[in-house]
Amino acid sequence: MQKLLRMTHQREVILDEIKKSSTHPTADELYERIKKKLPRISLATVYRNLEIMSESGLINKLEISGRQKRFDWDLDQHDHIYCIQCHRVDNIDLADKKDVALPADQNRGYKVAGCRVEFYGICPKCSARSQKKQKGESKKMACKSKCGSKELSEKQREILEALAKCEDACGSKDIAAATSLEPKQVSCQITALKKKGLVDSPVRCKYAITGDGKDALS
Amino acid sequence: MQKLLRMTHQREVILDEIKKSSTHPTADELYERIKKKLPRISLATVYRNLEIMSESGLINKLEISGRQKRFDWDLDQHDHIYCIQCHRVDNIDLADKKDVALPADQNRGYKVAGCRVEFYGICPKCSARSQKKQKGESKKMACKSKCGSKELSEKQREILEALAKCEDACGSKDIAAATSLEPKQVSCQITALKKKGLVDSPVRCKYAITGDGKDALS
DNA sequence: CTTGACACGGTAATAATTATCAACTACTTT
DNA sequence: AAAGTAGTTGATAATTATTACCGTGTCAAG
Known part of the structure; x- marks a missing residue:
């Protein structure tokens, strides 16, 4: 049933790069790193293969709230915590996750396929940073994005x-x-x-x- | 601290339309409905005001996995279940949510701001639909969205x-x-x-x- | 050595959202 | 009430992340 997938050089390098990361890189981050080894690789190839590899179960695609997709080599069941400022994602291990079962009367007719538990907050780096410059109120602007409207007309x-x-x-x-x-x-x-x-x-x-x-x- | 916000006609209508919905509409869906009452309203106005109103606590912005943002008038703490096929979102009420606390040794230095529990699966409508036409191979397309059907809008x-x-x-x-x-x-x-x-x-x-x-x- | 499925790079297109801006409206101060 | 400032709007451009398309290239089977 599962189609055999050809292990091209590009795929090897992509997989390798994911396995090396302790963070959960985005497609874009991976592309930047991979370019150093394969300067001619296309962003489309990275996206394409991340998709294919996650479909065939070699890696995991994380869908964290409302942002870029991230990829994880760790196929074991685990949950995540993410920073609402810089959007980094870390692993957490919830021992008592099984307690969060959906009561049968609450499933609203859904065939439940799974459950995701997501914690969010401010990561150590960001809280250190915001202490330094807490004078400016700038809550939203803190690190909304790398260039998010920082450019001046x-x-x-x-x-x-x-x-x-x-x-x-x-x-x-x-x-x-x-x-x-x-x-x-x-x-x-x-x-x-x-x-x-x-x-x-x-x-x-x-x-x-x-x-x-x-x-x-x- | 919270700036008072001017209740313009547009805002009234937007708020009104959210309050009317049992589903959790996206900005786009709201725009389509609101246009019937205010044909001259701009999509940007809808986005802008949804953002402003959620910031000032009049409504809630939902960040469900990897899709459009959705908006909710219900400000009480509750969680959601969503359909991996048609992406509709329903409310669920988790009585024993407090059990899912993050052990102190697991927080990885984060200042934890909250926790989201998301169930996912296939909603009643979609499972009914996929039973009917399981002949067609179309795994992904099955009912990717309302326009997946043969019917013409x-x-x-x-x-x-x-x-x-x-x-x-x-x-x-x-x-x-x-x-x-x-x-x-x-x-x-x-x-x-x-x-x-x-x-x-x-x-x-x-x-x-x-x-x-x-x-x-x- | 052909053939055809798969894969690649480059780039256009898409989807959702955000930014910009001139015109307008509503408040505040005088 | 007039004047000026602040905040809002609609229209549209720009942005971000991702996907689609397409011509070419590669590899393995017949």
Whole structure:
């Protein structure tokens, strides 16, 4: 029934790379690592083979809440804990998992195929990091993604540079004057910059650049 | 700390629509329903407000394995079971959930914020459906989504009719223009139609109706 | 040595979501 | 009430992660 699968060089290298990882790498992470050994490999090949290998039971595909899929060489039953900030995933071993059985009257007619228990929280690294810079409230922005909206548009950069020059907080009119942008555009961009945590508003309607904002400029 | 949020008409309607649903609708599903009441609303507004409302605790955002996010008006702690075929999500109530505590020696340094228990299986509708047509090999396609069936949705019929009128293959943009559907919807539906064999693609990115497709129209 | 199934790399397409932005509306201050 | 600021909206572009497509290449069986 199970089709024999050809063990190509690419597949060997992919499998090898997964077996080496203690974390649960994403397709993308694996691709980056594998490229060093097989510079000509295609991202599509990595995805394709991860899918094929997980279907044929050589590896496990993890579906952790709402993010990229991750792959695991450990085929034994175990559960996971993940970091809501950096999204790393670690293994956990739940001894009393069998207690979490679905009462028969609760299955709503489903043919139950399995159960996943997922813990979530903040990993050691992230809690260390957030202690360092707990001054900025930036809960969401903490490490939402590698480049998630960190990039500045031309207008935003212009505004930030203008703000960097001012010693104290200034109103959007001042900024508009300093940047040759229209006032309307300024207030719109200020909002965006505030969301990114690069600008804050110490007084109503006055804005100043934050530490992060200065960092973003350099 | 929590900013008061302005209850606009759009937000009212969105909230209202969620409260009405017994299922756990996706942003897209909500958009489709809301459009009937507010034809001018933008999909972005729906996404934006779902995010804002879940952040401010008016609704709950569900992160079920590897698919679209879903939204829930029920703020009480409860868990879910989902169908691995049609991806519907139902509530379950786990009395003995507290037994699934993470042993202190297992937390791997995480500050644990919570735990999610997810059951999965095949929902009553899907198991009924797969019994009926177990002849067809189609393992994956069995009932991948509502458009897995032989029935034509309104949109699909519209697209097929448009294609029937064209002599030669045309791109999805042309179809979108001819049908007054949004291009996104068109390409999604085209894919479904291709899988059903009612449409094929003689040239990359160009589509034409097949014999079966013509039959399906009559 | 042909044949055909499978696999590869490159790239376009897709799906879901998020970002940007100009126009607008609702609040606050005067 | 006027003026200005903050927050919202619709339209659309962009992004992220993944999958589909396609022409070419490889390998093993007949």
